Amino acid sequence: MALRAELIGQDPGRAQLRLHGLAAEAGSLRLQIRRNQGPDTYLGGEGRWQSSPDFWFPVSASSRTPTADGLDIAVGPEIVDPIAAALAGNAFQVTIETPAGVASATIIIPQQPILLASGAAGAPQRRAAEPEPAPPPPPTPEPAPPPSRPTLTADPDRAPIERSSGSRFGLIVVILILVLALAVAGWFFRDKLLGATEEAPQPAPAAPAQSELEQIKTFLAANPNAPERLAKARETLAACQLNWASVLYRDLGQAGDAEAALAMGRFYDPVDPVCPEVGAPNRTVSSDTAAFWYRKAIDGKSVEAMRRLGAMLVAPGKDTPKYQEGIDLLKQAAQQGDADAAAKLKELGP
Incomplete structure (x- = not known):
């Protein structure tokens, strides 16, 4: 075995x-x-x-x-x-x-569970050294006693001044008028104030955004089948979310899916990479890695992988060791109806 x-x-x-x-x-x-x-x-x-x-x-x-x-x-x-x-x-x-x-x-390396390095989120971290305890604060000085209030005594030389009852009655009338005016104003504006308070919607608390790793783990936790994973991989690749796409496509490609292996090859293709403005995650383009995945796709009968690998191998020029292999792959793709491979052969000439 x-x-x-x-x-x-x-x-x-x-x-x-x-x-x-x-x-x-x-x-x-x-x-x-x-x-x-x-x-x-x-x-x-x-x-x-x-x-x-x-x-x-x-x-x-x-x-x-x-x-x-x-x-x-x-x-x-x-x-x-x-x-x-x-x-x-x-x-x-x-x-x-x-x-x-x-x-x-x-x-x-299976897609689930995700292989995580020891420094990944949630891993135990080394504790920082505890700071020295701060010295106790100095004792608060006792507040000074408040100064004694002077004793008020009646002025023997002046008699108390009495206010007339008429002025008191006028003051009471003014106070009653003010109270009535405030009550009327409160009644008039009550509906508007209450309506404005009731109509104002309370903002809903924003849900915390998930990191990309958490989104992938949430999706995989539902144990999606191969067609569901492939559909999600196509969706994330179309959006150039290459961390998402590479996690999904890698596992499918290792299992023999030709479309997934072709997509993985395009992540690293130096001639025609996918989403060139983004680049594949955590790497630069690599002809060796692209060829590794293209060959897996060719094992799955992918004509497009033949053409892409052939174009990548002939790109450095005729003096390179794998140029003839690239020509042969382009010919095989053209014989199976790939118009782009036939155009590439015509461009290269005899």
């Missing part, structure tokens, strides 16, 4: 490397991780990519779990973090060395 490998996300920075077709043997076990883009293609120590294939990760017995058809290996941030950081622009391969020999397989 051929070796198959899956990297299944768990908590941020943690995953299960599931190996199908591998006998769960006792003894020493070690593995090596490689990506398809260079020049630093091998994963080394401390999560750094390097050019030489001299670094291997030992697999302890405690991290292995036998399965019905192979072995599960628990891996941590030293493997998960660098793969998650380079996920959008690379395909990955694992090589496993057992007492029986060495075997390699392309790593399939």
